[in-house]
Amino acid sequence: MNQYGSMTRAGANSECLCDLRSDTVTRPDDAMRRVMAEAPVGDDVYGEDPSIIALETHLSDMLGKDSATFFPSGTQCNLAAVMSHCGRSDEIIVGDSYHIYCDEAAGASVLASVSMCPVRTEPDGSILPEIIQSAIKEDDDHYAHSRLLCLENTVGGQAIAMPRIKDGVAAARSAGLSVHLDGARFFNAISALDCDPAELAEPFDTISICLSKGLAAPVGSVLVGHADLIARARRIRKLLGGGMRQSGILAAAGLHALTHNVDRLAEDHQRAADLANYLNGLGIGLAVAQTNMVFLTPATHPDLQQKLAAHGIRIGGQSPTIRMVLHKDVDDTALAATKAAFERVIT
Ligand SMILES: *Cc1c(COP(=O)(O)O)cnc(C)c1O
Numbered sequence: 001m002n003q004y005g006s007m008t009r010a011g012a013n014s015e016c017l018c019d020l021r022s023d024t025v026t027r028p029d030d031a032m033r034r035v036m037a038e039a040p041v042g043d044d045v046y047g048e049d050p051s052i053i054a055l056e057t058h059l060s061d062m063l064g065k066d067s068a069t070f071f072p073s074g075t076q077c078n079l080a081a082v083m084s085h086c087g088r089s090d091e092i093i094v095g096d097s098y099h100i101y102c103d104e105a106a107g108a109s110v111l112a113s114v115s116m117c118p119v120r121t122e123p124d125g126s127i128l129p130e131i132i133q134s135a136i137k138e139d140d141d142h143y144a145h146s147r148l149l150c151l152e153n154t155v156g157g158q159a160i161a162m163p164r165i166k167d168g169v170a171a172a173r174s175a176g177l178s179v180h181l182d183g184a185r186f187f188n189a190i191s192a193l194d195c196d197p198a199e200l201a202e203p204f205d206t207i208s209i210c211l212s213k214g215l216a217a218p219v220g221s222v223l224v225g226h227a228d229l230i231a232r233a234r235r236i237r238k239l240l241g242g243g244m245r246q247s248g249i250l251a252a253a254g255l256h257a258l259t260h261n262v263d264r265l266a267e268d269h270q271r272a273a274d275l276a277n278y279l280n281g282l283g284i285g286l287a288v289a290q291t292n293m294v295f296l297t298p299a300t301h302p303d304l305q306q307k308l309a310a311h312g313i314r315i316g317g318q319s320p321t322i323r324m325v326l327h328k329d330v331d332d333t334a335l336a337a338t339k340a341a342f343e344r345v346i347t
Pocket residue numbers: 073074075076078099100152182184185210213221
């Protein structure tokens with residue numbers, strides 16, 4: 001079973017004390033709902049939604065780029081980015097564990113007619129420059145045209161260090177490729193690397209950022225980058241059915257999240273470290289914390305998912321490693337309940 005295996009309607013009504021399946025499960029709090037209710041709105045397809053404009057301007061300023069466009073999902077945001085860089089029969093080079101290659105229903109191939117060249121990712125989530133170089137194809141009628149390198153940060157909860165990113169980007173640039181960052185958890189990376197948003201964004205032409213992961217907004221992603229690429233992506237968004245009207249209600253939630261929920265990501269990282277430490281102390285197996293995620297490889301404890309569910313704790317499937325994700329709606333009480341449940345099911 002994959003990490004999404006438990007994301008079904010089954011069990012949706014049983015009492016849940018702590019949901020660690022993903023940081024997408026957060027619910028908007030009262031303050032966020034208020035700003036959504038009061039958001040000034042207009043028709044964003046006409047470019048007239050003031051809250052959307054405020055969100056896009058806020059993020060492009062923060063990342064030191066020209067412009068930005070709001071999307072309904074990270075998947076659509078990445079696809080529009082790929083399509084803004086690439087034409088039919090072009091190729092992207094992408095890490096073999098990255099979301100664009102593994103978790104977006106092959107949209108780049110299916111909808112963009114772009115060939116995906118998956119390459120080995122290192123244990124830290126980066127791609128070695130020599131791997132990138134050897135994947136870039138020469139100009140030959142037999143080959144797809146290598147056009148774009150897609151990196152991701154964080155990857156499986158790991159923040160890739162700046163020098164490793166720059167090495168990979170330099171390899172792509174030297175062959176004339178553009179570079180996109182899938183920064184679904186961009187701010188988790190910022191928090192872990194203790195760097196500036198503009199610093200992490202600097203090497204990239206485009207960056208996609210999810211508002212609905214650790215930032216805890218209900219909906220939305222933003223593509224940030226050079227003006228010409230964002231203009232193309234905006235047109236592609238319409239093509240893909242992602243042009244929305246009074247979407248300022250969603251942008252207001254995103255702006256609220258960027259104002260109130262960035263600094264608190266460090267708390268999620270702290271609780272992840274705490275939980276991993278606790279699980280290692282229990283001797284249940286090997287637990288490793290990476291930013292807001294804990295990866296547990298249990299030694300001899302089958303069916304942990306079902307057993308913990310009986311105690312109101314939801315975790316992802318065992319494959320054989322279990323991913324647990326800390327987020328805004330896991331407070332110290334929920335964390336304590338999780339620890340207690342683990343202790344009960346293994347003793
Ligand atoms: C969640 C995620 C996305 C986008 O997912 P959506 O569910 O479509 O918003 C893209 N990349 C990564 C690495 C992600 O974790």
